[in-house]
Amino acid sequence: MTGTVLINTVMILGMAAVTVFVKAALFVLGDRVVFPPSLKQALGFVPVTVLTAIIVPMILSPNGQGLELTWRNPQLVGALAAVLVCVATGKQLLTIAVALGTFFAWQLGVLA
Amino acid sequence: MTRLSSFTAGARDTLPMVIGAAPFGVIFGTLVAAGPLAAWQGQLMSLSVFAGSSQFIALGLVAGHAGLAVIWLTTLIVNLRHALYAATLLPHVAHLPARWRWTLGFFLTDETFAVMAGYYARHPRAPLGHWYFLGSCLSMYANWQLWTLVGLLFGAAFPQLQSLGLDFAMVATFIAIVVPQLASLPHFAAAVAAGVVAYLGQDIPYKLGLMAAVVAGVTVGMALRRWRAGGLKEEAA
Numbered sequence: 001m002t003g004t005v006l007i008n009t010v011m012i013l014g015m016a017a018v019t020v021f022v023k024a025a026l027f028v029l030g031d032r033v034v035f036p037p038s039l040k041q042a043l044g045f046v047p048v049t050v051l052t053a054i055i056v057p058m059i060l061s062p063n064g065q066g067l068e069l070t071w072r073n074p075q076l077v078g079a080l081a082a083v084l085v086c087v088a089t090g091k092q093l094l095t096i097a098v099a100l101g102t103f104f105a106w107q108l109g110v111l112a
Numbered sequence: 113m114t115r116l117s118s119f120t121a122g123a124r125d126t127l128p129m130v131i132g133a134a135p136f137g138v139i140f141g142t143l144v145a146a147g148p149l150a151a152w153q154g155q156l157m158s159l160s161v162f163a164g165s166s167q168f169i170a171l172g173l174v175a176g177h178a179g180l181a182v183i184w185l186t187t188l189i190v191n192l193r194h195a196l197y198a199a200t201l202l203p204h205v206a207h208l209p210a211r212w213r214w215t216l217g218f219f220l221t222d223e224t225f226a227v228m229a230g231y232y233a234r235h236p237r238a239p240l241g242h243w244y245f246l247g248s249c250l251s252m253y254a255n256w257q258l259w260t261l262v263g264l265l266f267g268a269a270f271p272q273l274q275s276l277g278l279d280f281a282m283v284a285t286f287i288a289i290v291v292p293q294l295a296s297l298p299h300f301a302a303a304v305a306a307g308v309v310a311y312l313g314q315d316i317p318y319k320l321g322l323m324a325a326v327v328a329g330v331t332v333g334m335a336l337r338r339w340r341a342g343g344l345k346e347e348a349a
């Protein structure tokens with residue numbers, strides 16, 4: 001191995017070590033971790049907050065160039081369809097199917 | 113429900129995420145092939161790190177001649193959100209043998225967290241939930257390896273992948289998971305606050321805007337819950 005290849009391999013394995021630590025440390029500690037009740041309550045809000053936080057920028061500015069609050073934004077139209085179907089039916093698969101159908105129909109049909 | 117059927121259900125429910133992650137695997141492989149890392153090192157990174165955003169950022173840092181300490185610290189910050197996922201899912205895995213907890217921890221991703229948050233909301237005490245969890249993990253892992261390899265070998269042949277919008281499959285699935293959990297006012301307000309802060313902070317590097325959004329959402333949710341609990345106590349008094 002040349003010097004650069006070796007350093008980059010060390011870099012990758014170091015990244016792996018850091019990532020495994022962040023992901024697995026709490027799982028590995030298991031029962032030895034005891035959260036106070038208020039922290040447990042706070043963690044109950046994590047799924048809705050983090051999942052919403054991941055998708056909102058993908059929906060509102062899909063091209064990373066500012067707000068696209070317009071009917072010409074297929075991500076926005078597809079997401080609105082998903083919310084409507086999910087609220088109306090509560091069916092997960094149907095929600096995903098209608099959202100994807102709307103999104104691709106918009107992208108390939110309406111806007112093409 | 114057998115172990116196998118639970119495992120397959122987990123893999124099946126992760127399918128939209130698998131489709132959504134595929135183009136990013138190809139793009140990652142393509143970037144490696146065009147950059148300073150050897151092809152096998154790109155695959156090694158997907159195999160051992162298995163965290164997409166930090167893999168992309170590392171490529172940028174390597175190209176910019178960043179030092180090891182900077183790359184490792186950045187990896188830590190970018191992947192910090194996984195500790196939050198682990199804390200949230202911990203009550204459901206704490207009873208498992210250590211080898212299970214190491215395995216599920218290693219394979220944890222945004223997508224599997226989303227699937228598991230939805231699953232445990234519907235089945236809080238599923239005895240074979242860890243097999244479902246593993247099914248979700250391994251389908252994401254196999255998928256990431258496959259598409260990294262495709263990108264390494266044939267990446268130059270797919271120049272327009274990002275414009276297909278396959279990542280919308282992830283958006284659709286996350287909506288299907290989140291919306292049913294918004295029934296209470298504190299949860300709804302928490303999601304709105306997180307969405308606003310995430311939108312405003314999307315250009316903050318290292319996913320710190322995402323972390324700020326979670327902190328804002330959780331704070332709003334907790335404040336509303338306390339305020340409501342206080343109101344109930346006053347009514348009772």
